[in-house]
Amino acid sequence: MVSQKSMRRELTISEQVISDSTDAYVIAEIGHNHQGDVKTAEELFRQAARAGASAAKLQKRDNRSLFTRAMYNEAYEGRNSYGPTYGEHREALEFGAAEYRHLAGLAAELGIDFIATAFDFRSVDFLMDLDIAAIKIASGDLTNTPLLTYAAKSGKPLIVSTGGADMPDVQRAVDSILPMNDNLALLQCTAIYPAAMSDLNLRVISTFREEFPSVVVGFSGHDDGVSSSWIAYALGARVIEKHFTLDRQSRGSDHHFSLEPAELAELVAGLGRARAALGEPDKRADDREKAAIRKMGKKLVAARDLRAGCRLTDEDIAIKSPGDGMRPYLLPKVVGRSLRQPLAEDADLTPELLD
Numbered sequence: 001m002v003s004q005k006s007m008r009r010e011l012t013i014s015e016q017v018i019s020d021s022t023d024a025y026v027i028a029e030i031g032h033n034h035q036g037d038v039k040t041a042e043e044l045f046r047q048a049a050r051a052g053a054s055a056a057k058l059q060k061r062d063n064r065s066l067f068t069r070a071m072y073n074e075a076y077e078g079r080n081s082y083g084p085t086y087g088e089h090r091e092a093l094e095f096g097a098a099e100y101r102h103l104a105g106l107a108a109e110l111g112i113d114f115i116a117t118a119f120d121f122r123s124v125d126f127l128m129d130l131d132i133a134a135i136k137i138a139s140g141d142l143t144n145t146p147l148l149t150y151a152a153k154s155g156k157p158l159i160v161s162t163g164g165a166d167m168p169d170v171q172r173a174v175d176s177i178l179p180m181n182d183n184l185a186l187l188q189c190t191a192i193y194p195a196a197m198s199d200l201n202l203r204v205i206s207t208f209r210e211e212f213p214s215v216v217v218g219f220s221g222h223d224d225g226v227s228s229s230w231i232a233y234a235l236g237a238r239v240i241e242k243h244f245t246l247d248r249q250s251r252g253s254d255h256h257f258s259l260e261p262a263e264l265a266e267l268v269a270g271l272g273r274a275r276a277a278l279g280e281p282d283k284r285a286d287d288r289e290k291a292a293i294r295k296m297g298k299k300l301v302a303a304r305d306l307r308a309g310c311r312l313t314d315e316d317i318a319i320k321s322p323g324d325g326m327r328p329y330l331l332p333k334v335v336g337r338s339l340r341q342p343l344a345e346d347a348d349l350t351p352e353l354l355d
Contacts, residue, residue, distance in 0.1 A: 009209075011185050011216040011239070013157045014113050014133045016054070018185070018216055018238050024229075024271045025185075025218075027115065027136075027159075028053040028244040028264060031254050032093040036082060038102065040246070041095070045106050047261040048244060052268035055113035057136060057241070058103070062122035063090045080253045100130055115159070124151050132156065139163030139191050139220075145176045152181035159239060160184065161220045163191030167207075174212055185239045186212060188232070189220040194257035200228055205235040222257055226267040233274045242267060297323020300334060302343040310339045317349065326350065 011018040011025075018025045028048035034041035041058075048056045063072065064087075072087030082092035095103075100116075107114035113133035118124045119141065127135055134157040141147050142165050151158055158181060162170050170186070177184055188204045200223060208217045218239025219232035229240045243258035259267060285293075303318040310316065312335055319328050325348040326334070337354040 009214055009216055011157060011183055013055070013115075016113075020236065020238065022238065023275055024233050024238055024240045025054045026052070026264075026268055026271065027055045027057050027239065027241040029057045029220075029241050029258075030244055031057070031059045031117075033243070033245045033250070033252055033254055033258060034058075034093075034095075035250065035252060036093045036095075038095070038099050041099070041103055042106060043246060044244060045103060045110060045112070047246065048264065049107075049110035049112045051261055051265035053112060053244075053264060055115050055133065056103075056107060056244075057115045057117065058095065058100075059117040059119065059138075060100075060123040060126055061090060061094060061119045062126070063087055063094060065122055066120045080251055097126070097130075100126075104130055104132070118147075118151060121147065121150055124154060128154050128156070134159055137161065139165065139189050142173050143169055145172065148173055148176045149180065152177045155181065157183040158185070159187065159218070159241075161187045161189040161241075163189035163220070167211075170208070171211070174215065178214075182214065185216040185218050187218040187220040187239060187241060188237070190222060193222050193254070194224055195222045197223060197228060199223070202228065202232055202235055205232055205237050209236050224257060226259070226263060226270060229267055230270045230274045233271050234278060240267070240271065294322045294324050297321060298328050299323050299325030300328060300331060300349040301325070302345055302347050302349065304345050306339055306343045308339055308341050312337055312339065312354075318346075320346065 009020055030044045034044055045056045067087060074086045076086040076089045081089050083089035104114045115132055115134040115136060116127055117136040117138050118127055135151050137148060137151060137158060137160045139161040142162055158177060160173060186208055188208065190199045192199050205217050205219060216238050217236055219229060219237040220241040221228055232240065243254050244264055245255045245258035245260060248255050248258060248260060298319045298321055301318050301320050303316050306316055314335060317331065317334060334349060340353055340355055
């Protein structure tokens with residue numbers, strides 16, 4: 001196990017610091033929802049920026065080297081197919097250097113980061129040549145420690161999903177990365193598409209935070225909707241990834257569980273509200289609470305007309321609103337004391353009246 005020398009939980013992407021005290025870093029996971037069309041990808045980038053996302057993300061594969069010959073040539077038919085074989089389907093959706101450079105320029109104009117998932121060594125090199133803001137590693141490669149260490153050596157921030165894994169798998173991955181790259185985010189993820197709320201296991205976010213105190217923790221959600229991401233933020237997730245599309249009815253395997261533009265905007269706005277609602281860890285009274293507490297609170301008053309010199313008993317003292325006098329927790333210190341002057345029913349008990 002790696003000794004985590006620094007307990008500072010911090011990740012920096014494009015000079016943006018992500019920590020417990022910041023807003024969520026929101027990734028609009030486009031993947032191949034652009035359907036191989038640059039114009040569609042451009043619009044997805046624009047809509048992601050308009051919704052307030054921090055980054056737009058694609059997926060990069062070197063298909064010829066990534067798949068076995070049998071898998072590449074495997075028949076792939078159906079509504080979501082873009083080619084007669086799986087390899088041709090993947091190639092039809094794959095952007096090359098020209099498209100990536102163009103979209104990188106667009107992202108810079110829009111003021112959002114451009115990141116991508118690398119599925120193989122050549123794709124890491126490809127993304128490094130583009131000087132991309134961060135590299136994502138998908139759940140399927142969590143146990144691919146050669147790829148993890150290769151990507152870590154790039155020096156780029158790494159964002160790693162953990163779907164389909166148990167804790168030893170996660171520990172091994174973290175131990176592989178941290179010795180050479182501590183700019184890491186670890187995302188709780190369930191590799192079910194779509195995932196039900198009961199599949200998300202958001203408490204794992206707390207487990208990751210406890211086990212890896214120097215690592216930024218996040219959530220990659222394949223569920224429908226946005227509320228789980230707000231819960232994840234409240235639990236400490238500071239990187240939030242959600243699949244993104246222009247139209248959930250589009251042809252492709254990821255569209256049906258992706259967010260549309262209005263939903264992505266709702267996600268970002270809700271994460272801002274979640275941060276505001278969390279506030280500060282110190283419990284303290286707010287001056288704006290005083291009116292309500294006076295109205296609802298209680299104080300110690302005379303239960304009936306009391307004479308001077310009366311030694312007070314429980315029956316002599318009432319607890320009534322408004323709460324603008326001696327607090328009820330002082331009752332034990334008042335019982336047994338004598339009054340210095342007469343006190344009418346409902347009149348306030350004060351320290352000055354007690355001997």
